[in-house]
Amino acid sequence: MKKIIQFMLGGIITIVFLIFFFGGGLEEQTKKEINKIENQVANDAVKQYEITKRNGSAMDAYIQAGLVTAAYLQANDEENYKRWKKVEEQEAKNVGL
Template sequence: MSIKGAILPAIAIVGGLVVWMEVIVPQGQQKLLDDAYTKVVQDSEQQYEIAKRQGDKMAVCVQAMGVAAAHLQAKDEQGYRAWKSREAEDCASAGMPRVGQ
């Protein structure tokens, strides 16, 4: 095989690796990250429900804060707003004043 004959396959391989490293791998990493955020949100909501069933108002307030934080970390603005509202209700029920209110 001549040098010219070897250059084109080498360029194709390098090009393929660049596409793989710059496009495919980051997309896979983003999916893994999104899946992790989803799992954290689900776990936080399950913990909230457990606390709510136990009836400890302070624990419910704290767990609502955790769920809101999980939604914020996941960049889920709608979920964050909904849980901040629930947090305000639960914390008021527990006698916890809201900072800045």
């Protein structure tokens, strides 16, 4: 009886694993992890911009604002992309471009 229960439990675990793996669960989890990484890259770029804004030249701030804009574009974050595009344009004006 114990062997039958172990066999059934093993079969159920195997089926759940196969459904997750082949049913798109792994793909969905991968997408979530990539999205997290992209958002973290964008957040890091914002922090770098803030450091540059405080300590660098106007050209440095303009370049870093462009990197932030690109990071949000890569993350498919349209709202922040638009916001940072405006910041980038303002920094361009500060440089005289």
